[in-house]
Amino acid sequence: xxxxxxxxxxxxxxxxxxxxxxxxxxxxxxxxxxxxxxxxxxxxxxxxxxxxxxxxxxxxxxxxxxxxxxxxxxxxxxxxxxxxxxxxxxxxxxxxxxxxxxxxxxxxxxxxxxxxxxxxxxxxxxxxxxxxxxxxxxxxxxxxxxxxxxxxxxxxxxxxxxxxxxxxxxxxxxxxxxxxxxxxxxxxxxxxx
Amino acid sequence: xxxxxxxxxxxxxxxxxxxxxxxxxxxxxxxxxxxxxxxxxxxxxxxxxxxxxxxxxxxxxxxxxxxxxxxxxxxxxxxxxxxxxxxxxxxxxxxxxxxxxxxxxxxxxxxxxxxxxxxxxxxxxxxxxxxxxxxxxxxxxxxxxxxxxxxxxxxxxxxxxxxxxxxxxxxxxxx
Numbered sequence: 001x002x003x004x005x006x007x008x009x010x011x012x013x014x015x016x017x018x019x020x021x022x023x024x025x026x027x028x029x030x031x032x033x034x035x036x037x038x039x040x041x042x043x044x045x046x047x048x049x050x051x052x053x054x055x056x057x058x059x060x061x062x063x064x065x066x067x068x069x070x071x072x073x074x075x076x077x078x079x080x081x082x083x084x085x086x087x088x089x090x091x092x093x094x095x096x097x098x099x100x101x102x103x104x105x106x107x108x109x110x111x112x113x114x115x116x117x118x119x120x121x122x123x124x125x126x127x128x129x130x131x132x133x134x135x136x137x138x139x140x141x142x143x144x145x146x147x148x149x150x151x152x153x154x155x156x157x158x159x160x161x162x163x164x165x166x167x168x169x170x171x172x173x174x175x176x177x178x179x180x181x182x183x184x185x186x187x188x189x190x191x192x193x
Numbered sequence: 194x195x196x197x198x199x200x201x202x203x204x205x206x207x208x209x210x211x212x213x214x215x216x217x218x219x220x221x222x223x224x225x226x227x228x229x230x231x232x233x234x235x236x237x238x239x240x241x242x243x244x245x246x247x248x249x250x251x252x253x254x255x256x257x258x259x260x261x262x263x264x265x266x267x268x269x270x271x272x273x274x275x276x277x278x279x280x281x282x283x284x285x286x287x288x289x290x291x292x293x294x295x296x297x298x299x300x301x302x303x304x305x306x307x308x309x310x311x312x313x314x315x316x317x318x319x320x321x322x323x324x325x326x327x328x329x330x331x332x333x334x335x336x337x338x339x340x341x342x343x344x345x346x347x348x349x350x351x352x353x354x355x356x357x358x359x360x361x362x363x364x365x366x367x368x
Contacts, residue, residue: 036250037355039323042316043344044351059305066308067288069315072212073281074252081282085289093286101278104251105258109270111245112259121245128248130362133333134355136320137340143316144345156310163314168321175213178311186307 018055022095025088028053029080029099038128038135041076043142045083055087058150070178076100155192159185197265198272200231205257205277212254212281219254233264254278336361 020028028048036044042065050061064086068078077100084096115121151157163181166172204226212219220243227233234242242263246256254277261273295301327333340354 033251062309062312063305066312071285072210074254077252078285081285082289085286104249104255107249108255108258112262124248130358131355132327133336134340134358136323137337138344138351139316139320140341141344143313146313159310160314163311164317168318181311189303189307
């Protein structure tokens, strides 16, 4: 299904594919904010915004994601503001922010009240163990799908491997990795489109 | 109360624009300021609160809500969260407006092609970092691998697998 949308979008890749209503933007990010247990937010974002609703193409989603990863602040929240703004202007950005924060805020405050009263939250370890492990798998599966669908050149694959090894295994600071990889890759894209 | 709220704004407002690479990059800094400098929390409390926010959905840095809650109740929670999240969100908003304005230019395709592989690489990297940070044991590896394979080749709702993950952890803890 998403393949058809991507193909249709390739004629006008710059514009969002639709102009959703504010309530739809809020609802979409509320759903992501309340489902993304254990992390995995990037996967939920792509599932709700690109696959289920078809608001953006994969390429638009990835460019937005990169910008939000470079910018300070939590990625899920940055994405809700960025995509909210792209889809619905200033009010869209506010709707995205509010939608993303609503459920996590309420849940955190409730659990916080529980913790400050009883000094523990029962069942937390259980959630952290299995759910966290699934969420990591969600992100990996999402990255694999994105690679399969959008990466067609060997040199692009090389960039993926280099960036993930530099940050994920060598633990180079993200800022340094970006300062090196973004201009270099831009140069390559301009010289050999 | 006012003093505590201003202190929250100062601490989290100052950290907001430093959180490059997501909120987790900030945790060591935050711990130093909140535990050692201001003595708002003990080290144990900080770790417990961090665990709570990792178990809840949404952005990871919601720990600021709980620190604010400890320091000054509900007003503290909201002021702390706003101080942490508004500056970085404003920056993102400004960038999104610039992005929107350049959307008709030809260079957008080049930019998208440049950033795409880097963004995917960073998703892989975040998974690797998390696997290392959570000290994956055999069972966790198995769950992660299973979730990766199923979600990469089927269209199954991830919620089902999340529930299964919670179920497995529960079963193990009961044994």
